[in-house]
Amino acid sequence: MGSGNDSILDMYLYETNTLLEQLDGILLTAEEADTFSEDSVNEIFRIMHTIKGSSAMMEFSSLMTVAHRIEDMFFIVREKGMDVVPEQTRPELFDMLFQAVDFFRGEIEKVENEEPLSQSIDHIVSKINSLIDKIQGNPGTPDSAPAPEAEQAPAADEAADAANPDYLFGVHVFFDEGSGMENLRAFMLLNGIKDYCGDFISAPENVESDPTTSDIIADQGFLIWFRTAEERDSVIPAVQNGASVREYQPVDAAAPAPAAHEAAPAASIAAPAPAQEAPKAGSAAPAPKPASAPGQQHAKESLISVNLAKLDQLLAVVSEIVITESMVTSSPDLKGLRLDNFTKSARDLRKLTDDLQDVSMSLRMVPVSGTFQKMNRIVRDMSKKLGKKAKLTLIGEDTEVDKTIVDAIGDPIMHIVRNSMDHGLEENEADRVAAGKDPVGEVILSARHTGSEVIIEIKDDGQGVDTQAVLNKAIRQGLAAPDHDYSQKEILNFLMMPGFSTNTEVTEYSGRGVGMDVVKKNVADVGGTVTISSEWGKGMTTTLKIPLTMAIMDGMEVSVGESMFTIPINSIQSSLKVTAKDVIHDPAQGEMVKIRDNFYPIIRAKELFCMEQGCDNIEEGILMWVEAGEHSYCLFVDELMGEQQIVVKPLPNYINSFGVKNYGISGCSILGDGSISIILDVINVYAAAHNAYGAF
Amino acid sequence: MPKTEEVLFATEDQIDEYTDQSPEVQTEKYLIFSSDGLMYGIKAEQVKDIITDYSITYLPQVPSYVKGVINLRGQIIPMVDIRLRLGKMPQDNFCGIVVDVDGNMVGILVDMVEQMVDVPLASILPVPTSSTNQAMVSGMCTLPDGHTMLELDCELLLHD
Structure with missing residues (x-):
């Protein structure tokens, strides 16, 4: 029955992963307190027991054996109380447990990848055994508890x-x-x-x-x-x-x-x-989390796990309903008719579909705490390994974001936290004290919502970025021109260029060729941006800005010729009509306009997108003043059609293979009349124009 | 147990009867369309729809043979003009065949959709030379009416 069917395996993986995450959390809290509370001992015992049981059911013997040994150990601890573990062996105990968690994770990963499980578990088992011996050998425990050897x-x-x-x-x-x-x-x-x-x-x-x-x-x-x-x-x-x-x-x-x-x-x-x-784990009971053990009441609500594909399907159907509803209620056939009852019912329908949409969107929302909690572990491990004292502060862990975003930001955050620990914090405590800082370094991980974006900040109070060193290196690598003056911001952006790594040494944790450029790419894949700011001697802050949901958004419809474009409402500052004499030209034929004491470049959509139709006369069209990331500019279009809630549809893969994303075309949506509007991504429009016409 | 066996044998007998009745030749259904005077065939199982009434939304920054995207019952589908794709002179075409290539739906603009035919697999012959113009043709076959059908390789049509 080991090969079992897939749903049992899925359930097993899901459950074991959840348990391991829970275990990690317990261990971190416990290590801080340097002891296990009665609850956590029971919890660990229960987790190990479950892992052991379900692993045995799935015939994953390595997992079972290790879990069994740990269970044995915690059986003793549970019986005798935490005092049974001598003060000096506690760090060893925690290390061993963390190692065991890693071991479990590794094995689970192997199961997921259908690789054979490791056979040599003697190393870890002997470690556990020696710990059990130590605990048993402690004079504080006169009568012998059931040790695994003497089982x-x-x-x-x-x-x-x-x-x-x-x-x-x-x-x-x-x-x-x-x-x-x-x-x-x-x-x-x-x-x-x-x-x-x-x-x-x-x-x-x-x-x-x-x-x-x-x-x-x-x-x-x-x-x-x-x-x-x-x-x-x-x-x-x-x-x-x-x-x-x-x-x-x-x-x-x-x-x-x-x-x-x-x-x-x-x-x-x-x-x-x-x-x-x-047995529940093995028999794939339909409700995976009824929290049967008494130690598990906290933080577990009535949860069910649903296949993500089904949720996506639901969202797609809901999106269609939203579109169809507006197609029905604004049908041209109804023009000029006075339909009181219809209008009333249509209004009710509208409200219900809005609710439906909100609920179905919220289904995919998960708190970032899971991702954040994992960083605790990384900070702990690295601070031990590198001998740097550090603590991690989490702010706004319960901020909810879309599941795809959570998945996408996990690796980037981990990379940045590692960077902060490795390169950010000072090598020696003395350096920190000399700089007037707390000897214990701090990494702050925070998440918060602004209306339409989630902002995740990873901040350390380390030495900051040596901009001169970065610049020198950029010049050496041919990324920067030696005779050019770069602003602080531009220099920091070099950090995110492919193949750039400031540290000359490759350490275990960072600098393995995966650099900030990958972070930037991962975040960009979910439509977000990364910015770095730093002050020499005071630390570094990396900010990830990610749009909250990408499936449904408020957009402004604009037309160019016969084509319709959608600009996300949240990136629009305002729209304005200008006269020909308001437009300022630069020597490179670039156009600019002055708004409230600042100059902004004008990008003509018609020219950028090589379209045949559309206004050429700046006085006939309209300027959309937009801002996203660090760019702000005016997009020149023909006409403003109005605001609309739209459902974002990704472009077909075939279209994406031509790299239209780089030209700021991020998706499309179907309007009420069935026509298609192209959604513009304000940042990439700027980048495309920048590449096409050179610097503004 | 004996009952099950009976059923089992009966089924096999039926299968045998079927195979006895039908000729041994394996055939495949093809949809034939014309473009610039040539007859092309697409495996019928790949064809999802034949459309005539739609409006194409222009997409910037794609090769000229991608005419844009259409809204087919809520799905966004790119339209490829096969004339331009094969380097022929463009012509105003309205007839589109929507095909499914490895899960990607793509519309192909053709001159005219002709007919469905059963083509014996054995009669599909390899293309003699692989000159660049025929790069998207994976086989050839003479139809009963004397025309020659070029089997269109939709994957090559999408990916060079």
Whole structure:
């Protein structure tokens, strides 16, 4: 059943990834406090148990084994309290746990990529074992808890206690490790035994009806008790020949040992409670997150996971409805008719479709906290590795953005945070103190909404960018002209040029050829921009500006000749009519106009897009003063048609293959009358004009 | 179990009957259209629609053979003028064939759509020389009415 069907695997991956993320969060909080709270111990225990159970179900043995060992360890911690871990071994414990999380992630990635799982897990397992030894060796714990090495013996003892006083002669059976469905194997074994002797009891009971027992059996083995030693001996052949039986041993229950008494009930309580989750993972229950374990009440609402493709489909249908609605209500057939009832109903419909649209858009919105939380881990790891003390401050984690944006910004943010840790923060604490800063460096990650954009800032209080060094390097690499004066802003932009990396050394974390240019590209793919600002000695701020949703937006329709263009409302400053004498010419035949004490270049859409029709006379058309990113200019068009809410449709791949995006054509939308309007991307229009006519 | 077997055998018998009845020749349906005096064929399974009533929206910054995009029931579809694509003289055409090439829908402007024909796969012959003008033709075939059909390779039409 290992190869299973895909939905089970999907569910497994989804669940395990969620658990690992949760685990990461718990570990980071715990490390800060240098101890585990009772809740987090329980939580880790539960997570490990679930991972172990579901991995066993999927026959991912490496994951199962490691999870099992950690579960063992936390079993001890849970029983004895956190004091069982000596002060000096705690860093080791945390490191080991983080390593384990990485190991799990690596394995999960392999599963996702359908690569074989690693076989050599001795390294990590031996680490866990040595930690368990240390914990056990601690004088603070006089009585021995069930250690993994000694697992079998105490388990047998425990079992002995559980026996009914009338049934004192038992067989303790262990099934093959990872054989799965232990409860059913046990049931089959019992059926086999019935042929020899019908009078027995089993522990756990109800194996055939209760799948949660499967984990208990896998952990502690399966016990069958008989009244007499003869009866027991008579069934031994059946046990011997039983399917998947790894080993068995006869056990005789003497008078219950008082010392082991405590351990037994504890163990049997411990196992079933979290075990409820395990079978669920495997059987791909329709509701993946009913939060069955008590430790999980917080932060988990009634969630269901939905395939993203279905959501996209829903959005597409909703978009069509919005278009069709406006086609119906503004149908030319209705012109000149007085339809009171129709108008009223149309208004209601409009309201409902607006609601529908809002709801369906919000379905795709997820908070950035997931992405942000991951950075905690990166800052922690790097600060250890590089020996720089640093803390990460998160602001506005619950800012919600579209799922595609969250996916797209994860890597860029990680890269920038790494850069800040690696190159931004000072090498030595002394340097920071000398500069009058807190010896502990700080990286601030913040997210906030402005009306139509989400702004993500990654800010460090490190040494900042040495602009002279950047310029020198840019000149060396032929990116900059040696005899040109560059502004601070222009110099910082060199950082985002392909192949530029200020650090001469390649470190483990940054400078592996993936530079800020990739960051810029990733962000640009979701329609966003990256800007860097920095002050020497004070730190550096990288700002990502990303449009909130790209599917539906408010646009201004303008016409050039017979073509319609849409300019996003949020990039429009104003529209203005000018006379020929307002236009200022520069020597390179560029045109400019002065608005409120500033000069802005004029870009004629007709010329830029090589169109045959359209106004040439500046007095007949209209100027749209637009601004996006750091560019502000006036786009000259024929006529202003009005504001409209539009549904953005991506251009066909075939069209995109001609690179129209570079000319500021970012998509299109279907207007109420069925015609197509081209959506302009204000930044790229500027860039295209810049390339076509040279600098303004 | 025996019941299942019966059903199974019956089905196989039926399949045999079918294959006995129909000729052994495998055929493929082609849509024939004309452009600049030549007959071209597109596999019918690739053809999604034949359209005549639409308005093309001009798109800047694309090669001249891409006439623009159209709105086909909410889908944005690029239109390629096959005359210009093959380097022929342009002509005002209104007849478009919408084809699906690897999931990309593309409209092809042609002179006229002629007919559907069943072409035996074996009768499609390779193109003798690969001169540049025939680069988008992947095979040739003589039709029952004596015309020669050039099999259009839609993928090559889109990607050089």
